[in-house]
Amino acid sequence: MSKIYPNAAAALAGLPQDGMTIMSGGFGLCGIPENLIVALRDSGAKNLTVISNNAGVDGFGLGLLLESKQTKKMISSYVGENKEFERQFLSGELELEFNPQGTLAERIRAGGAGIPGFYTKTGVGTLVAEGKEHKDFDGATYVLETALKADISLIKAWKADEEGNLIYRKTARNFNPMMATAGKITIVEVEEIVACGELDADNIHTPGIYVDRIVCGSFEKRIENRTIRAKEMA
Amino acid sequence: MAWTRDQLAARAAKELRDGFYVNLGIGIPTLVANHIPAGVNVTLQSENGMLGMGPYPYEDEIDPDLINAGKQTISELPHSSYFSSSDSFAMIRGGHINLSILGAMEVSQNGDLANWMVPGKMVKGMGGAMDLVAGVRRCVVVMDHCSKDGRSKLLKKCELPLTGVRVVDLIITDLGVFEVDKVGNSPLRLIELADGISVEEIAAKTQADFVVDLK
Numbered sequence: 001m002s003k004i005y006p007n008a009a010a011a012l013a014g015l016p017q018d019g020m021t022i023m024s025g026g027f028g029l030c031g032i033p034e035n036l037i038v039a040l041r042d043s044g045a046k047n048l049t050v051i052s053n054n055a056g057v058d059g060f061g062l063g064l065l066l067e068s069k070q071t072k073k074m075i076s077s078y079v080g081e082n083k084e085f086e087r088q089f090l091s092g093e094l095e096l097e098f099n100p101q102g103t104l105a106e107r108i109r110a111g112g113a114g115i116p117g118f119y120t121k122t123g124v125g126t127l128v129a130e131g132k133e134h135k136d137f138d139g140a141t142y143v144l145e146t147a148l149k150a151d152i153s154l155i156k157a158w159k160a161d162e163e164g165n166l167i168y169r170k171t172a173r174n175f176n177p178m179m180a181t182a183g184k185i186t187i188v189e190v191e192e193i194v195a196c197g198e199l200d201a202d203n204i205h206t207p208g209i210y211v212d213r214i215v216c217g218s219f220e221k222r223i224e225n226r227t228i229r230a231k232e233m234a
Numbered sequence: 235m236a237w238t239r240d241q242l243a244a245r246a247a248k249e250l251r252d253g254f255y256v257n258l259g260i261g262i263p264t265l266v267a268n269h270i271p272a273g274v275n276v277t278l279q280s281e282n283g284m285l286g287m288g289p290y291p292y293e294d295e296i297d298p299d300l301i302n303a304g305k306q307t308i309s310e311l312p313h314s315s316y317f318s319s320s321d322s323f324a325m326i327r328g329g330h331i332n333l334s335i336l337g338a339m340e341v342s343q344n345g346d347l348a349n350w351m352v353p354g355k356m357v358k359g360m361g362g363a364m365d366l367v368a369g370v371r372r373c374v375v376v377m378d379h380c381s382k383d384g385r386s387k388l389l390k391k392c393e394l395p396l397t398g399v400r401v402v403d404l405i406i407t408d409l410g411v412f413e414v415d416k417v418g419n420s421p422l423r424l425i426e427l428a429d430g431i432s433v434e435e436i437a438a439k440t441q442a443d444f445v446v447d448l449k
Contacts, residue, residue, distance in 0.1 A: 080358030102323025102365030
């Protein structure tokens with residue numbers, strides 16, 4: 001059975017339903033599954049809980065799902081780049097759960113690894129630990145955080161082989177590897193699909209067992225903060 | 235004269251030691267990278283998944299797949315490595331990062347830090363700040379001594395929601411440098427003055443208890 005689909009819409013066909021929990025990889029706009037997000041918007045599924053480190057920007061990335069009012073709740077660590085997000089949140093249309101970034105990453109990793117919860121020092125004594133179980137280990141206090149899973153994980157990788165073995169490129173890796181493990185169904189968009197054997201088996205970042213569907217896309221790869229240095233004069 | 239942003243960053247850079255793995259926050263802490271002392275080699279960590287962060291790229295080197303935690307385009311170095319967010323925060327939470335330099339809205343005299351949330355204002359989120367202060371071995375705060383409305387940011391007790399409890403080791407403000415006793419209950423120790431700043435001026439602008447122990 002081939003995992004390869006002709007386009008993002010076909011890769012999502014029949015899967016999105018109202019009320020689902022969706023994970024979407026990326027940090028800022030780097031390494032986001034930009035074509036699958038468009039396809040999810042076009043599916044019309046509503047009341048979605050979206051787990052992603054950030055919320056995209058106006059008109060791009062997860063900002064698209066906010067504009068179309070398909071997102072009911074976001075679980076993120078930082079959402080500062082999106083005016084529509086701010087408007088919906090302040091008007092009470094959108095629920096928001098902030099997680100410390102490392103706690104968010106580890107909750108997702110735990111979800112994919114069959115670990116229901118873990119103790120961390122992060123956030124002890126702050127708002128994020130209120131109401132949660134605490135426990136002391138070796139004289140320090142830790143807080144219990146629980147695993148996160150998704151109905152569908154949307155992933156961006158650099159290359160896949162036909163089996164779904166993935167490699168990511170530079171800092172576009174970020175949340176994608178954990179999210180690939182934590183989805184009941186994991187759909188990946190890549191820049192290139194190669195034959196099995198063409199990727200070095202010693203250098204696979206995500207093994208194909210986690211990958212259900214693959215689509216090859218073209219990418220805008222929008223840059224949020226273009227910072228450069230001047231060439232030194234010879 | 236109070237220290238400028240660049241002078242603050244230069245003072246913070248004196249906390250770097252050869253061989254350190256360091257995470258720099260957004261704002262003035264980012265400028266610390268421009269002041270690394272000669273003979274000191276540090277490896278900069280970016281919590282979105284990179285060790286060995288290089289300088290901003292030349293225009294023809296810009297790569298949208300290569301950004302720092304401030305979402306700025308950056309470059310790589312020969313010893314750079316990339317990893318996932320969970321690996322990145324395992325390295326932070328696990329105490330493998332020697333030093334974090336970050337900004338603050340308030341710091342208390344026992345090292346509590348507030349730098350992510352002002353009630354009643356739109357909250358952008360804590361990002362990786364809570365994980366960093368809980369996990370790194372040493373935490374240095376770089377900030378203005380007073381807020382824009384003239385209130386002391388060094389307090390007996392923070393008023394804003396906390397980022398971490400008893401996490402700050404050293405506070406560098408535009409007026410001076412303070413050591414923090416984050417284990418016991420001693421007052422801050424004022425160990426350095428910015429050029430031309432008097433102890434009296436600091437006393438007038440500081441709500442936290444401090445003792446003078448200039449070095």
